[in-house]
Amino acid sequence: MAKTPVAVLGATGMVGQRFVQLLVDHPWFELKALTASKRSAGKRYEEAAKWFLRPPMPEEIKDTEVLPTSEKSVEGADIVFSALPTSTAKDVEPKMAEAGHLVASNASSYRMEPDVPLLIPEVNPDHLALLDEQKDRRDWDGAIVTNPNCTTIILVLALKPLFDDFGIKRAFVSTMQALSGAGYGGVKSMEIQDNLIPYIGKEEWKTENETLKILGKLEDNKVSPAKIKVSSSCHRVPVLDGHTEAVFLELEKKANPKQASKSLSDFVARPQELGMPTAPEQPIIVDERNDRPQPRSARFAGSIPGMAIVVGRIRKDPVLKNGLKFIVSGNNVIRGAAGASVLNAELIKSEGFLE
C-alpha cells in the first residue's frame, strides 16, 4: 500500500507537535508539509517549534521548512490534519475541503454541522457516511471530518460500551482537566499554582452537546441525537497532561459494577478489527486498584501510548435509578486531540473514503 501524502496545519503548537510525532514514522501516511502562522513560516521546523515532548524532536523533521497556512502549501497532500485555532479553522478548512483535501480537524468550528462527521472511530464509525452527503451538498471534492473536544472523547469512549450494553439515560460529569488542554500558554503559573480554576470556557457546552451527536443514530444521511442527557462541570487542575472525569450514570437497565467492568474491558471496535496502526489493542483499560485512575500514569496508557483510556472505581450510585459511578482518565492531547484525528484519518483510509 503506497503511503498517503499528508500535511499538518498549525504544526508548531502543542497539538501540532503531537501530530508530527504520530505521523513522522506512520506506516500509512507520509508527512509532506507543515504549516503555521506567518510568524513561523519560512523557518526550519526546529527553529519554529519550541518542542516540549519527550522523546526529543525527530531528526528527520528538524530541517523541514514551515510553510504559511494556505492551500498552496498543502498541494499534493490527500489528507490535511488541522490543529488550527477555531477562528482560523473556520476560514481555512472549507477552502481546503473545496480544493479536494480530506481535512481531519481537531478544531471545533464544524463539529456540530449536520453533514460533518463528529467521529470517534471506536464509537460511531458509520457516521463517516456523512462525508458523501457533505461533498454532495457543498459541492466539494474533499471533505471535513472532525474529532470531538478532548473531554468529550474521553467521556464518550467510556460511555460507549455501557450505552450499547445497558443503555444510558442521564450522565453527570465533573472534570479535573490538565494544563495542556488550554494550550502551551493558556494557563499562567500564577493562576494555578497551589490552586484550581473551576471554569473552562465553552467546555461544558461541548461535552453536553457533542456527546449527543456522537452517540446519535445515522438515518437518511442525518444524525439524530442520542436520547441521553448530559450535565457537566469543568475544572482545571495543576496536572500537565491527562483529563480525569468523575461520572455518575443513570442506566436504562441495571448493571452491577462487575458487569460494567466487563463491558468496558471487553470493548473492542472497528479500529481494533481493522488493525489500524494508531488504534490501541484495548481502548478501555479497567484498573481495579482502589485509588485509580490517576492522570500521571493513565496519560500514556495503552499499547499505543496515550490512546487507551483508564477507568476505575466503578461503583453503585446510591441516588440514580440503575445508577453507576466511575472515574475515567485519558490523555487529552493524544487520544483527545492529535491521536483522535489520526485515528479518524486511518478509518477514512481503511474504509476506502480516500479513493
Next chain:
Amino acid sequence: MAKTPVAVLGATGMVGQRFVQLLVDHPWFELKALTASKRSAGKRYEEAAKWFLRPPMPEEIKDTEVLPTSEKSVEGADIVFSALPTSTAKDVEPKMAEAGHLVASNASSYRMEPDVPLLIPEVNPDHLALLDEQKDRRDWDGAIVTNPNCTTIILVLALKPLFDDFGIKRAFVSTMQALSGAGYGGVKSMEIQDNLIPYIGKEEWKTENETLKILGKLEDNKVSPAKIKVSSSCHRVPVLDGHTEAVFLELEKKANPKQASKSLSDFVARPQELGMPTAPEQPIIVDERNDRPQPRSARFAGSIPGMAIVVGRIRKDPVLKNGLKFIVSGNNVIRGAAGASVLNAELIKSEGFLE
C-alpha cells in the same frame, strides 16, 4: 462573663494547631491544657508541635507543657476540644464525657450515634437538644457534640439556604480536596506531584450519610434523617488548603440562579444572631466572577478568616428537574474542622448548655 476553661486534645497536629490558634485569644474561652500522644507529652508546646501555620506560633503558648491525653490532664476544663484520631477518640471521648466534660469533637467516632448532635451551628442549632437525651441515656455528667466531616460541612452549609427556600431532592457532589485534609503526613509528595488521587477513604460514605442527619428533623429527641439523597465522588488534588466541590442539585421547587444566589448571600442564622465570636458575619459569600471560587483565595474568606465559604458559577442544570449547578469552596481545616468545633462550643455556651 467569666471565661470558660478549655483544653485541646491532640494539640500538636494540623487540626490541633488550628484549635490553638483560634483559642489562644478567644474572648469566651481560656486555654488551660494541651494534650498529645506519649511521644510529645512532657515537652514544651514549641518543641512538640512542628508549627506550620501563619502567623507564627503565639508566644504565650510556646512554653506550655504538653500533657498526655488523659482525664487527669484536662481536669478543670469545662470544654474539651478533640482533634484526636478516630481510634483514640473512640476510647477517650466517652471517658471525658462521663467525667463531666463537654467534648467538642472533630473526630468521626460518634458522629452518627443517635443521641450525639452532629452540628453545624448555622444549620441545625436545635439538634443541641440531643445533649440532654445523651446525658440521661448514658448517665454522663458531660456530653459529646461533634462536627461533621470537612467536606460535608462545606457542602451542607451551602445546601442549607436552598434546602429551606426551595427544597432539595437529590444532590450529586464531586470534590477536589486539599492535601491538609489528610493530615500533615497523609499524602506523600511522590503520590500527588503532577497528579491527582481520585479516592479518599470513607469520604464518600460520610458526605452521603452525615448530610441526612444534619438536615434531619429533631422530633421526640430523635433526628429523623432528611429525605434528601446524596451521591458523591471524592478526589484529592495538589492544593494545600481549601476543599472545592462541584454540586448538581435537583430542587423541589424551581429556582433560577439569581434566586439561588440571593438565598445564599442573604443567609444568616443563629450564630450570626447571637454574635458568636467565631461566626463570620456572612457565612456564605457568592462570588459572581466566572472562574470562581478558587481555593487559594477562598480558603481565608470571611470576616473570620476561613469561616465563610464561597459559592460561584450558579447555573441551571440541563438534566435534573428544577436543576441547579454550582461550585463551593471552603477552608477544610478551619470551617471544616477546628473552627467548626469552636463554633459548636460557642453555641453550647450561648444556649446555656454549660450550666
Next chain:
Amino acid sequence: MAKTPVAVLGATGMVGQRFVQLLVDHPWFELKALTASKRSAGKRYEEAAKWFLRPPMPEEIKDTEVLPTSEKSVEGADIVFSALPTSTAKDVEPKMAEAGHLVASNASSYRMEPDVPLLIPEVNPDHLALLDEQKDRRDWDGAIVTNPNCTTIILVLALKPLFDDFGIKRAFVSTMQALSGAGYGGVKSMEIQDNLIPYIGKEEWKTENETLKILGKLEDNKVSPAKIKVSSSCHRVPVLDGHTEAVFLELEKKANPKQASKSLSDFVARPQELGMPTAPEQPIIVDERNDRPQPRSARFAGSIPGMAIVVGRIRKDPVLKNGLKFIVSGNNVIRGAAGASVLNAELIKSEGFLE
C-alpha cells in the same frame, strides 16, 4: 504631620497591587491617583485590576478611576511610585522628575545611573545625598530614587551586617526564585509544572553589579563601587512568592556561624531608628531550625509582613578562606519591590528631602 499626596504608576499589575495595599492606609502618605496603560484607563480600579492578593481589594479603592500614565494624571502628587515596565519607565520617569515629582521607582531603567540612588534604607541611606547632585546636574525640580532588583535586595540586606562586621571579599549566590518575580503572566504553567527553569533574563547581571553600587561608598557626590566580587546563578522554581538564595561567602576576617548569626540578628539601621512605618522591627530574622528558611513561611516574615528576610543554615564553608555559607529567603514583591519603594519614600520624607 500632614499626609504627603502620592500616586502609583502601573497600579494594576502585581507590584502595583502591592503598592496599593501598602499605601491605602499608610500613616504618612495619601493615595491620590492610580495610573495604568491605556487599556485600563477610564475603568474603575476594581474592573481594571484582577486582584490576586489576600486580603481582598480594599473597599475604599474599588471605585477609584484608573488614569492613563501621564504627567497630568499625577499632578499634585509629591511622590510618584513607579511599578512601570522598564521600557515605559525609561520614558516616563524623567518627565515626572523634571516636573517636580519625587519618583520612587521599582524599574531597572535608571538604577545604575551615577547620580541616581540605588537604595535600601537599611543599607545605604546616605546615598540619598545623590538626589541633590541629580537635581543640579539634570536641572530637575524632582528626582528619581530606585530600589534594587528583588533578588539583589534580599541578598544585600543579608550581606550588609557581615560586610560591616567582617568584610566580604567574594560572594557566590545561587537562587531559587518565585513565579511572581516574573509578573503575573510571566511564567506559563506548562513551563514550570514539575520542572524548574535555570535562567532568568538579566538577573545574574543585576545581582552581580547592583550589589557593588549599593555597598559602595559615597564620596564627592559619587558612589565608588564596593570592592566585593559577586557571581550568581539564577533559577526559577514553582513557588508563588519568596525568593530563596544559597550564599557562599569569603570574608575578610574570620567569623564563625555563631558570630555571623549574632551580627545578622542584631542588625538594625536607620529605618528602625527613625521608626519608619514600613520598616520591620527586626529586618533580618535568623531561623535556627536545620531545614529553614523556606519560602512558604518566610514570605510574610517580620513585624511588617513580608518586609523582614529570614536567614538560616549558617555554616562554615570548607573551601573559601574565612568561608561561610547560608540560605536567605524573602518576599520578592514586598521587601523586593513595592515595600522597598515605599521604604525609600519613607526615608526620603524622614530625612527632609521632600521639602
Next chain:
Amino acid sequence: MAKTPVAVLGATGMVGQRFVQLLVDHPWFELKALTASKRSAGKRYEEAAKWFLRPPMPEEIKDTEVLPTSEKSVEGADIVFSALPTSTAKDVEPKMAEAGHLVASNASSYRMEPDVPLLIPEVNPDHLALLDEQKDRRDWDGAIVTNPNCTTIILVLALKPLFDDFGIKRAFVSTMQALSGAGYGGVKSMEIQDNLIPYIGKEEWKTENETLKILGKLEDNKVSPAKIKVSSSCHRVPVLDGHTEAVFLELEKKANPKQASKSLSDFVARPQELGMPTAPEQPIIVDERNDRPQPRSARFAGSIPGMAIVVGRIRKDPVLKNGLKFIVSGNNVIRGAAGASVLNAELIKSEGFLE
C-alpha cells in the same frame, strides 16, 4: 556469552523498581531473585511493590515471589544489586560479599572504605582494581562495589572531562533536587507544596567528600583523594525526578565556554568503548538553549533514557580565577542510583572481575 544470574535486594522501593526495570530484559544479566523486607516477603512482586514507573510493571516479573533479604535468597546469583537502606546494607552487604557474591551497591554504608571502589564507570574505571585488595584484606570470596550518591554522580560526571582537560581547583555546587531522591515517602506533600526545603541530611557532606575519592588517583592499591575542593549547598524542590545543580568552577587552566562545551560533548570513556549495554552513547549532552537544562526534559536524556546528563548555560564566572559556571541536570534514580549500579556491574563483567 551466557547470562550472569543476578538478584536485587530491596526490590520493592523506588530504586529497587528501577533495578527491576533495567534488569528484566538485560542482555548480559538474568534476574533470578528479588528480596525485600519481611513485610513483603512471600508475596508476589505485583502485590508487594506499588509500581510507580512508566511503562507498567513488566508482565514476566509480576508473579515472582519476593524473598526475605538473606544469603539464602540470593544463592546462585553472581551479582547482587543492593537498593537497601543504609543501616540494613551495613549488616547485609558484607555477609553477601563474604559468601562470594559481587555486591553492586547503591547504599552509602561502604562508599568511603579505602578498599571499596566508589565507581562511575566513565570516570574512574581503574578503581575497580581495589576489588582484589578488598578480597585479600577481608578474606572474602566476593566483594562490594559502590556507586556514589546521586547528586555526586551527576556532578562528577560533568566535572570529569573538565578535570582531565583543564584541571579543577575548586567547585561550588548549589543543588535543586527531586522528590524521588528522598524515597517514595520521604517528602510529605504538605512540606513541599508551593515551597522548597533548603536542607537534605548528609547530602552536602557526601558531595563534598565522595567527589575527592572518585576523582582520586589509584596508587599502590590505594586511592589518594583528588586535590580538588568542593563546597555544596543542597535543596529540595517540587520536581518528581531529576536533580539540577548550579556549578561554579575554578580551573587550573583557562578555558572559555566553547572549549568547555566541546570537552563535555566529546567526552566518551570506557563504557562507551566497551559498548556496555546500559552506557549511553554520549554520556554528557550539552544543550545550547539559553534556559536549559530543565529536569522535566533532562530526566530521560540519552540513548539509554536517564543515563545521560545534560549540561547548559556554560559561561564565564566573573569571580573565580579561570572561572566557569554551568548548570547540569540528570536523572537521580537512573544515572544517580539503579542505572549507576548496573553500569558498575557491566564494567565488572566486561573487565573480567567476575571470573
